[in-house]
Amino acid sequence: MTLKKLVAGNWKMHGVSADLAEVSAIAEAAKERLSVDVALCLPAILIERAVRAVPGFTIGGQDVHFAPKGAHTGCVSAEMLVDAGATLTIVGHSERRDAQREADADVKAKAEAALASGLSVILCVGESLHVRDSGSAVPTVDTQLAASLPADPHGALAVAYEPIWAIGTGKIPSVDDIAEMHAALRQRLISTYGEAGAQVRILYGGSVKASNAAEIFAIRDVDGALVGGASLKADDFLPIVDAAARI
Ligand code: PGA
Numbered sequence: 001m002t003l004k005k006l007v008a009g010n011w012k013m014h015g016v017s018a019d020l021a022e023v024s025a026i027a028e029a030a031k032e033r034l035s036v037d038v039a040l041c042l043p044a045i046l047i048e049r050a051v052r053a054v055p056g057f058t059i060g061g062q063d064v065h066f067a068p069k070g071a072h073t074g075c076v077s078a079e080m081l082v083d084a085g086a087t088l089t090i091v092g093h094s095e096r097r098d099a100q101r102e103a104d105a106d107v108k109a110k111a112e113a114a115l116a117s118g119l120s121v122i123l124c125v126g127e128s129l130h131v132r133d134s135g136s137a138v139p140t141v142d143t144q145l146a147a148s149l150p151a152d153p154h155g156a157l158a159v160a161y162e163p164i165w166a167i168g169t170g171k172i173p174s175v176d177d178i179a180e181m182h183a184a185l186r187q188r189l190i191s192t193y194g195e196a197g198a199q200v201r202i203l204y205g206g207s208v209k210a211s212n213a214a215e216i217f218a219i220r221d222v223d224g225a226l227v228g229g230a231s232l233k234a235d236d237f238l239p240i241v242d243a244a245a246r247i
Helices: 018-030 044-053 078-084 094-099 104-116 127-136 137-148 173-199 210-217 234-246
Strands: 004-008 036-041 056-061 089-092 120-125 158-161 201-205 223-227
Touching: 004 089, 004 201, 004 234, 018 036, 018 044, 018 078, 018 234, 036 089, 036 120, 036 234, 044 056, 044 104, 056 120, 056 137, 078 104, 089 210, 104 120, 104 137, 104 173, 120 137, 127 137, 137 173, 201 210, 223 234
Parallel strands: 004 036, 004 223, 036 056, 056 089, 089 120, 120 158, 158 201, 201 223
Antiparallel strands: none
């Protein structure tokens, strides 16, 4: 089955007011590329201004707390993201799993809180270089996904396979390795959710660029991309969206 592709940018800790011009350029171009869903996950503090600048375009957060409110200094709740106009959030990015010591159970709780608030979710999983080299990438990531999945996908869940060693490094797995991983994740989604698991988009993330996007999007069960560095500028990001539109 072919799912509509989703190309989402993750700006990480990049972007100030002046960069809203890039958001506008990307959102304008997305209007002419209706065969692809396009989104930008921005720093929380930019979300509301971006939503005002580009109404109707999908703006997301990069993380969400699992609690509805409380004494969690520096954190953002699902209700806050919705209130700011976001319709999507990333959870479980490896930079948070590593630096903030987020466990699979935390990621699952975050996904459930976000989905319950009406947000769409991109849930990230991926292996370290050590695990890849040891030959156990597929069972490791499958176990991570199984423990991170929300109880109900609410028709609004996407998964992003992001090998940690491919993020920001310019390295990507082979086509066969991406295909093998995405097939395993698809099986896990179907065994967990039944038919609904076939509708969950599985994105690839890690050093996606204009030069490799077409090859990646042609792989079976690659339903889009989560793009970091190459999402910061419309000139870098839009060719990736175009590659998805051409598949
Ligand atoms: P990258 O980041 O495209 O800069 O490798 C991807 C990500 O971390 O989502």
